[in-house]
Amino acid sequence: MQKLSTANVATLTWIQSHTAAQIADQLPPDYYPGVGKAAYIAALQRKKGIYKPTGMCPQTAPRPAWWSCPPSTRQCKACPSTSPRRPPTHSSRRRHR
Numbered sequence: 001m002q003k004l005s006t007a008n009v010a011t012l013t014w015i016q017s018h019t020a021a022q023i024a025d026q027l028p029p030d031y032y033p034g035v036g037k038a039a040y041i042a043a044l045q046r047k048k049g050i051y052k053p054t055g056m057c058p059q060t061a062p063r064p065a066w067w068s069c070p071p072s073t074r075q076c077k078a079c080p081s082t083s084p085r086r087p088p089t090h091s092s093r094r095r096h097r
Contacts, residue, residue, distance in 0.1 A: 005055070013053040020044035 015023060020041045024032075032040040052058075 009053065009055050012051050012055055015048065015051045016053045020048060 023044060024037055024041050027040075029037070
């Protein structure tokens with residue numbers, strides 16, 4: 001798991017240290033079929049900021065639905081777990097209503 005995390009952070013750091021055009025030059029042409037390299041570069045320039053070099057989400061990032069289960073009940077209809085901070089089980093992946 002540590003090797004995967006280290007590789008992920010190295011990749012995110014590499015993305016931040018290169019331009020969108022340099023990143024696109026490293027990809028095979030079939031990576032962006034039907035869209036074209038120019039459109040891919042433009043989109044990557046707009047969205048490159050979402051790739052933080054640390055891999056950590058900012059404190060202001062949206063939380064998953066299970067994060068906001070009512071603490072008074074420690075459970076909600078969409079999240080049958082016993083803790084609001086525990087990820088949902090496979091059967092509870094539906095949205096809150």
